[in-house]
Each structure stands twice: as C-alpha cells, then as structure tokens.
Amino acid sequence: MILGDTEIWIAVAVGALGTFMWRVLGVAVETRVRQDSPLFIWIGCVAYAMVAGLMARVLLMPGGDMAPDSMVWRFTAFLVGLAAWYWRGKSVPTGLAAGVGTYALFVATGTA
Amino acid sequence: MTEATAPPPLSRPALRGMLDCLNVPALGLGLTMVGFGAMAQDAGIALLPAMGITAFVWGIAGQVALIEIHAGGGGILALFVAVALANLRMLPMSVTGLSAVLGGKKLPFLGRVMLMQTMAISCWTQMMTRSDHVPNPQRLSYYLGFAATLIAAGLIGTLVGHQLGRVVPQAVLTVTIFMTPLYLLLLISGARQWVNRLSVIFGILVGVGFYPVLGDWSVIAAGLLGGTLAFLSAPRLFPNSGDGA
Numbered sequence: 001m002i003l004g005d006t007e008i009w010i011a012v013a014v015g016a017l018g019t020f021m022w023r024v025l026g027v028a029v030e031t032r033v034r035q036d037s038p039l040f041i042w043i044g045c046v047a048y049a050m051v052a053g054l055m056a057r058v059l060l061m062p063g064g065d066m067a068p069d070s071m072v073w074r075f076t077a078f079l080v081g082l083a084a085w086y087w088r089g090k091s092v093p094t095g096l097a098a099g100v101g102t103y104a105l106f107v108a109t110g111t112a
Numbered sequence: 113m114t115e116a117t118a119p120p121p122l123s124r125p126a127l128r129g130m131l132d133c134l135n136v137p138a139l140g141l142g143l144t145m146v147g148f149g150a151m152a153q154d155a156g157i158a159l160l161p162a163m164g165i166t167a168f169v170w171g172i173a174g175q176v177a178l179i180e181i182h183a184g185g186g187g188i189l190a191l192f193v194a195v196a197l198a199n200l201r202m203l204p205m206s207v208t209g210l211s212a213v214l215g216g217k218k219l220p221f222l223g224r225v226m227l228m229q230t231m232a233i234s235c236w237t238q239m240m241t242r243s244d245h246v247p248n249p250q251r252l253s254y255y256l257g258f259a260a261t262l263i264a265a266g267l268i269g270t271l272v273g274h275q276l277g278r279v280v281p282q283a284v285l286t287v288t289i290f291m292t293p294l295y296l297l298l299l300i301s302g303a304r305q306w307v308n309r310l311s312v313i314f315g316i317l318v319g320v321g322f323y324p325v326l327g328d329w330s331v332i333a334a335g336l337l338g339g340t341l342a343f344l345s346a347p348r349l350f351p352n353s354g355d356g357a
Contacts, residue, residue, distance in 0.1 A: 015192075018198075030211070046340075048312055
C-alpha cells in the first residue's frame with residue numbers, strides 16, 4: 001500500500017487546486033495593488049485576523065473539541081503564556097515556554 | 113519593509129533560513145504531520161498520496177478536510193469546496209507575503225506563483241514578524257531555506273506517522289498541537305503596526321466567538337469582520353501611530 005489508487009490521486013489533485021487557486025489569485029492581486037494603498041492595508045488586516053482567528057480556534061478548540069473543561073485549561077495556559085510574553089518585553093521564547101509548560105503540567109497531571 | 117536601518121548581510125542566508133526553521137516551526141509542523149500521517153493511514157490512504165496531500169495541499173486544515181470528506185465518500189465537489197474554504201487565507205497571505213519574500217527582487221508571474229505555493233502560516237509569520245535580521249537582497253534565499261526545511265519536516269512527519277502510526281504518545285501530540293498556535297499567536301501579537309495588532313485581537317474574538325455557530329466559516333468571518341473592524345477603528349484609536357489608512 002504505497003502508490004494508492006486513481007481515486008485518491010484525483011482527490012489530491014482537486015485538493016491541490018483548492019489551495020493553488022487562492023495563491024495564484026493572491027499573486028495576481030498583489031501585482032495590481034499599490035503597497036501604500038488603503039486596499040493593501042485592509043488585505044493585510046484580513047490576513048492577520050484570519051491567521052489569528054484560526055490559530056486561536058485550534059489552540060482553544062483543537063479538532064472542534066468544545067468541552068468547557070478542556071477549554072478552560074487551554075485558555076488558562078494561553079493567558080499564562082501571553083502574560084509571560086508581555087512582561088518579559090514580548091519575548092517569544094519566554095511566553096512559549098511558560099504557556100506550553102503550563103499546559104504540559106495540566107496534561108501530565110490529568111487535569112486537561 | 114519599514115526597518116529604520118538595513119541589517120548587515122548574512123554570510124549564508126539560505127542556511128540561516130534553514131536553521132531558523134529547525135526550531136519551533138519545523139518541530140511543531142513535523143509533529144502535527146505525524147498526527148496527519150497516522151490519520152491518513154487510519155482512513156486507508158496509501159503512503160504516496162498521503163505525502164502528496166502534505167506537499168500539494170500544504171496546510172493542515174485543508175489536509176484534514178480532504179481526508180474527512182474522502183473517507184466519508186463526500187464526492188469531488190464537496191471536497192473541492194471544503195479544501196478551498198479551509199485555504200481562503202492563502203489569498204491575503206500571498207498578497208501581503210510576496211513582497212516580504214521577494215525583498216524587491218523581480219520574478220516572472222509563474223515563479224511568483226510557485227513561491228507562494230510553498231507558503232504556509234509558519235513561513236508567512238516568519239517573514240512578516242521575525243525576519244528583520246535579513247537584508248532585502250537576501251530575503252528570497254532566506255525564505256527558500258526556511259520553506260524547504262518546513263516542507264521537508266512536513267513530509268518526514270507524514271511518512272513517520274503513516275508508517276509507524278501513533279508512535280508519538282498522545283500526551284506529547286496534545287501538547288505539541290498546543291505549541292504551534294501559541295507560538296504563532298505570540299509572533300503576530302508582536303506585529304509592528306497597531307492596525308495589525310488590532311486585527312489579531314478582533315480576529316481571535318470573532319474566530320473563537322463565531323466558531324460554535326459558523327464552524328469552519330468562522331475563519332473567514334474572523335478575517336473579513338475582524339480585519340475590517342481593525343482597519344476602520346485603528347485610525348481612530350491610534351491617530352498618531354501613522355499606521356492606518
């Protein structure tokens with residue numbers, strides 16, 4: 001079971017098309033929009049907000065898990081990481097270590 | 113780019129990109145793809161197509177959507193719509209990421225498209241918020257080193273997960289799946305401009321708040337609604353920051 005059948009490769013091709021088209025469109029838009037225009041700034045806002053919205057959802061509700069208990073622990077660990085990041089002069093390694101460490105503790109002790 | 117002073121040239125920009133990737137980005141993505149490889153194996157997908165999904169769909173949300181719909185027999189159209197929906201973020205990411213990658217270099221249209229095909233959230237965030245140390249003429253080499261390493265990590269992760277199954281203990285995967293979004297959220301929260309920091313805040317609120325109602329569409333709501341709110345409110349909230357429109 002290495003090569004797979006035709007059906008799955010068609011699915012791969014269709015899936016690739018579903019992401020490729022946005023990237024082609026993105027390049028086409030980029031060549032037509034001035035970097036200092038309000039439209040470009042707005043597109044940047046949309047990009048940041050989309051990435052933030054998706055990452056926050058994956059962080060708090062991975063795989064669509066909306067059980068309130070696990071969400072509370074994830075949110076707590078996120079706040080610890082955010083606070084550590086901010087108080088150490090926006091140090092990403094510090095915030096990451098604090099947040100992941102807190103969450104690992106919850107997982108290890110079976111709370112989360 | 114808005115750096116006040118140009119950083120000194122790097123001696124080996126592509127190698128530097130690889131090394132910068134061989135850290136949280138490659139570790140987080142590699143382990144995420146171990147989970148994906150195991151999931152593909154469970155869904156009865158052979159090794160090469162599983163790696164093909166990682167290489168060509170390149171984005172975990174779209175990859176999972178593809179597998180779920182394929183396994184559920186949802187049909188080609190449903191599969192296309194789901195993957196396209198999961199990957200809409202690539203449009204604004206390509207528009208804003210391209211100049212951060214090229215650093216003023218000129219490439220033909222097809223070359224630029226190929227470059228953007230390798231773009232992922234981790235690459236985009238790196239180029240937007242964590243590459244002030246890379247001078248403009250070296251940004252393309254740096255990006256290629258970073259992106260190639262990330263893709264290699266993704267393919268190796270898929271291979272390992274597919275062949276060895278759930279070789280990584282569930283607790284480790286759970287913590288890893290927490291690490292990558294936290295890392296990326298911290299990076300974008302430190303965005304240089306207030307209008308983008310506001311976008312992050314509004315994006316989080318809309319993306320999480322609307323998820324129970326909208327499901328995967330909440331990402332698009334986060335972008336359009338959250339991004340527009342930030343765009344409109346930034347000039348009023350921070351009139352002297354010189355960011356907004």
